[in-house]
Amino acid sequence: MITEQRSKYLSDSVQSIQPSGIRRFFDLASSMENVISLGVGEPDFVTPWNVIEASYHSLEQGYTAYTANAGLLELRKEISRYMRRRFGVTYSAENEMVVTVGASQAIDIALRAVVNPGEEVIVVEPSFVSYAPTVTLAGGVPVQVQTYSENDFKLQPEHIEEAVTEKTKAILLCSPNNPTGTVLSKTDLQKIAEVVEKHDLLVISDEIYAELTYDEPYTSFPSVGKMKERTILISGFSKAFAMTGWRLGFACGPKDVLQAMLKIHQYTMMCAPTMAQHAALDALVNGQKDVIRMKESYRQRRSLVTHALEEMGLSCHTPGGAFYVFPSIKNTGLSSEEFAEQLLMKEQVAVVPGSVFGESGEGHIRCSYATSIAKLEEAMKRIKRFIENRETA
Amino acid sequence: MDSKERELLQLIEKNGRLENSTIARLMGISEDETEQMIEKLEKEKVILGYSAIINWTKGTDEGAVTAMIDVKVTPKRGVGFDKVAERIYRFPEVKAVYLMSGVYDLSVSIEGKNMAEVGRFVSEKLSTIDSVISTTTHFILKKYKHDGLVFSENEEDKRIVVSP
Numbered sequence: 068m069i070t071e072q073r074s075k076y077l078s079d080s081v082q083s084i085q086p087s088g089i090r091r092f093f094d095l096a097s098s099m100e101n102v103i104s105l106g107v108g109e110p111d112f113v114t115p116w117n118v119i120e121a122s123y124h125s126l127e128q129g130y131t132a133y134t135a136n137a138g139l140l141e142l143r144k145e146i147s148r149y150m151r152r153r154f155g156v157t158y159s160a161e162n163e164m165v166v167t168v169g170a171s172q173a174i175d176i177a178l179r180a181v182v183n184p185g186e187e188v189i190v191v192e193p194s195f196v197s198y199a200p201t202v203t204l205a206g207g208v209p210v211q212v213q214t215y216s217e218n219d220f221k222l223q224p225e226h227i228e229e230a231v232t233e234k235t236k237a238i239l240l241c242s243p244n245n246p247t248g249t250v251l252s253k254t255d256l257q258k259i260a261e262v263v264e265k266h267d268l269l270v271i272s273d274e275i276y277a278e279l280t281y282d283e284p285y286t287s288f289p290s291v292g293k294m295k296e297r298t299i300l301i302s303g304f305s306k307a308f309a310m311t312g313w314r315l316g317f318a319c320g321p322k323d324v325l326q327a328m329l330k331i332h333q334y335t336m337m338c339a340p341t342m343a344q345h346a347a348l349d350a351l352v353n354g355q356k357d358v359i360r361m362k363e364s365y366r367q368r369r370s371l372v373t374h375a376l377e378e379m380g381l382s383c384h385t386p387g388g389a390f391y392v393f394p395s396i397k398n399t400g401l402s403s404e405e406f407a408e409q410l411l412m413k414e415q416v417a418v419v420p421g422s423v424f425g426e427s428g429e430g431h432i433r434c435s436y437a438t439s440i441a442k443l444e445e446a447m448k449r450i451k452r453f454i455e456n457r458e459t460a
Numbered sequence: 461m462d463s464k465e466r467e468l469l470q471l472i473e474k475n476g477r478l479e480n481s482t483i484a485r486l487m488g489i490s491e492d493e494t495e496q497m498i499e500k501l502e503k504e505k506v507i508l509g510y511s512a513i514i515n516w517t518k519g520t521d522e523g524a525v526t527a528m529i530d531v532k533v534t535p536k537r538g539v540g541f542d543k544v545a546e547r548i549y550r551f552p553e554v555k556a557v558y559l560m561s562g563v564y565d566l567s568v569s570i571e572g573k574n575m576a577e578v579g580r581f582v583s584e585k586l587s588t589i590d591s592v593i594s595t596t597t598h599f600i601l602k603k604y605k606h607d608g609l610v611f612s613e614n615e616e617d618k619r620i621v622v623s624p
Contacts, residue, residue, distance in 0.1 A: 093622040106622035113618075196624045245624075367471070367486035374485045417622055438617075440475075444482065 084200040088423030092407065096417040103446045105434040106417040108245065110309040110390070114346070115357040118308065121349030122342045130341055136333040138166025138317070139344045145351040146317055150302075154277065154287040156295065158319040165329050166339045166347075170275045170303040170316035172332075174239075175201050177271050177299045177318055180327040182207035182236055188271075189230050189238040191222050192425025193393070195245045195273070199425075207236070213427035216395055219384040220247035220427075224258045231262075237269035240288060243276040246424045246433035247393040248386020253286040260291050269324075270298045275316070278307035278358050280388040281366045289319075296321055299328075306389070307358050308350045313343040365390050368436040368443060375447035376434075379454055390437040393421065397430040399457060407432055413456075414449035461506070464489070468497055469506070474608075476510040513609050524571050526555070526600040527578045529586065530564040532593040541565060544591040553581050564596070575599065 074082060089106075096102050137143060143160035151157050158164050167173040174197070182188060184206040190198045192211050199209035212230045214220040227238065240259070242251040251259070263270055272288040289295040303316025318328060332338075350357075369392070373385050376394045383394035396406045403420035410416050421428030436443060461469075464487065471483055478486075484494040501507045516524050533544050541559050548568055549557040556569035568586070572578035578597070587595050603611050 087624060089622060089624050093620070096621045102621060104619075104621045107619050108623045109619060111617065111619070363467075367467075370488040371482070371485040374488075419622065419624075440478070440482065440486070 080204055080206070084203050087196045088404075089196060089419060092411075092417065092419060092423075095408070096411060099411070099415060102411070102415045102417050103438070103442050103449070104417040105436070105438060105443075105446055106419045107435050107437065108391075109311040109437065110306060110361065111437045111439065112309040112361050114308065114310050114313070115350070115354055117353050117357075118310065118346045118350045122346035125345035126342055130345060132341065134166075134338045134341050134344055136338055137164065137329055138339055139341075139348065142166060142344050142348045142351075143317075145348055146319075149351045150287075150300075150319065154274075154285065154290065156287050156289050156300065156319070158300075159322075162322050163325050164317060164319045165325060165332055166344060167303075167316045167318060167332065168336060168339050169305065169314040170273060170301050171197060171201075172314075172336065173301045173303070173316045173318040173328075174198070174271065174273060175205070176328045176331045176335075177301065177320075177324075178202055178205035178207065178237075179331050180324060181269055181299075185234065186236040187232060187234045188236060189227060189268075190425075191238070191240060191244075193220070193244075193246055193421060193428035193431070194239075194241055194424055196423060198239050198241075202239075208234070210235070211425060213425070214247070214249070215427055216384065216393075216431070220244065220249040220393070221251060221255055222259060224262045227259065227262045231266050231268075235266065235268060237271055238263065239271045239273065241273040241275075242288075243280055243386070243388025245276065245389055246391050246419065246421065246428065246431075248389045248391045249384075250280050250282075250285070250387030252283065253291065256286055256288055256291045256294075260288075260294050263294065263297065264292075268297070270294065271301060272298050273301045275301065275303050276306050276389040277302060279362055279365060279390060281362070281369060282385075282387045285388075299324055304347050304350055307361075308347075308354055309357075309361060310343075310346065310350065313340070313346055315339055315343045315347050365437065368438075368440065371440065371443060372434065372436045372447065375444075375451075379447075379451045381450075381454075390435055392434050392436060393428075393431050394434070395431050399454065403429055403432055410450065410453050414453045416446050416449045416453075465497060465501060465506075468494070469501065472498075472507070472510075476512075513607055515603075515611055517603075525574055525578055527570045527572075527582075528598045528600065529568040529570060529582060530560075530596040530598075531566040531568055531586070532564045532595075533566060533589075533591045534593060535565075536591060544589065547589055548586065551581070551585060553578075 143164050147160040182205045187208045187210045188202045189212050190209045192213050202209040210230050212226050214222050277285050289298040289300050299320040301318050304310040372392050376383050381394040383392050403422045407418050407420040419433040421431030480491050480494045484491045535541050536543050545557050553570050555571050558567045560567050
């Protein structure tokens with residue numbers, strides 16, 4: 068058979084990973100008309116104009132060549148200032164930082180820099196679909212630790228303890244979390260830090276949504292106790308500055324780890340796109356007011372959507388960050404995939420089934436509220452109708 | 461004005477047709493509170509009225525002509541510019557009047573059916589007012605953006621429909 072013949076040329080690691088479950092929904096939703104999508108994992112704002120304009124300007128000035136492997140020094144210095152000002156963590160622009168092609172690449176090179184074949188990395192689920200496959204591709208073994216709605220999807224330190232073996236190298240944290248929107252408080256992080264310290268683990272902390280928290284001031288993991296020396300902090304411009312398509316992220320961490328990551332980066336990527344780096348520089352210098360404006364608008368829409376979902380009997384904890392709600396659909400008796408598929412077919416509303424984000428995501432759906440107020444209200448009307456029609460059927 | 465009032469004003473400034481129930485949910489307050497807040501702001505004349513922003517050039521041929529007129533005036537003792545400004549803004553053709561810093565004093569925005577109508581108003585009504593020294597009329601050729609709204613149709617959602 069052709070597929071068999073073909074597969075003999077493919078690596079074991081790539082064959083061991085599955086295509087993302089989101090893919091099927093994308094194909095299905097793309098083929099339909101009049102769809103209101105709550106399935107989009109990115110801001111509904113266009114990048115602030117001053118940022119776009121700064122990138123134009125850099126192109127006009129002829130900045131079209133490679134930059135330093137780690138990224139423009141000017142940008143790294145600005146990132147360093149920004150991280151200190153906003154999150155109280157200090158990193159040297161010279162040797163504790165690398166500018167990457169999105170936070171995704173930062174996670175990839177972080178894992179490749181620290182994982183030996185067969186070593187385990189704890190992945191907290193439900194989580195962003197890339198984590199576990201990226202661990203596998205780095206030669207590691209992802210070990211899933213589940214979080215549950217009864218704890219508002221907060222990671223419980225004792226569940227880390229249970230998952231730790233002598234092969235455990237690192238733990239991948241994400242707060243605020245995609246898809247649950249859960250934010251870990253300072254106290255939560257301190258408890259996790261104790262376990263991390265006890266078992267001598269590394270932490271890869273994906274803080275891409277850090278700017279988008281609505282209820283209490285954000286605590287960055289490396290700012291907790293002595294965690295800085297064992298944390299690789301991942302962040303970027305996609306979410307807070309509405310710059311997803313620019314593909315620009317960064318990683319900060321201990322010098323030896325960052326220099327190892329930089330080695331991979333310089334051989335496999337050379338540098339992040341120059342025009343995007345110039346845009347990002349402007350975003351950090353002039354963009355904070357835009358971040359505040361967008362965040363305010365997300366906060367309002369979070370309130371709109373959580374109220375509407377509660378009213379139709381889909382219980383959901385109020386997510387502290389990001390732009391997702393993750394309501395339970397268990398009382399409909401449907402699996403999350405059935406729910407999402409039927410909702411799409413009957414009412415043309417696209418949501419993402421929680422199961423694609425991991426085992427404990429089953430029974431939930433991810434709804435992004437980064438969509439216009441008018442569309443959100445219409446989508447809520449349609450979901451309500453969908454549920455009522457099922458009850459009376 | 462407290463922060464909740466400011467938030468409400470910012471919401472309805474962007475969309476005056478938001479339902480009270482929507483405003484209440486967006487702000488996380490009750491509908492009654494929303495209604496009371498709006499009533500209070502209306503009473504205090506913080507909210508002066510509600511209007512729509514219309515692209516008159518679309519689907520109609522009664523396209524109005526708008527002119528911005530720079531007016532130099534002699535201020536009157538005791539009342540300064542206010543009295544002459546009032547004489548001007550009372551005309552229904554006048555859509556806006558601002559006191560300006562710089563080389564002229566009042567900026568007057570006028571709407572008419574056509575250029576001739578606006579021209580008549582300027583020569584017969586505006587420039588004949590005692591305190592008016594001179595006028596310079598600029599006609600608007602095309603509106604790109606008005607009150608924060610872009611008059612373009614390329615503003616739709618460009619994101620892919622489902623993404624992680």
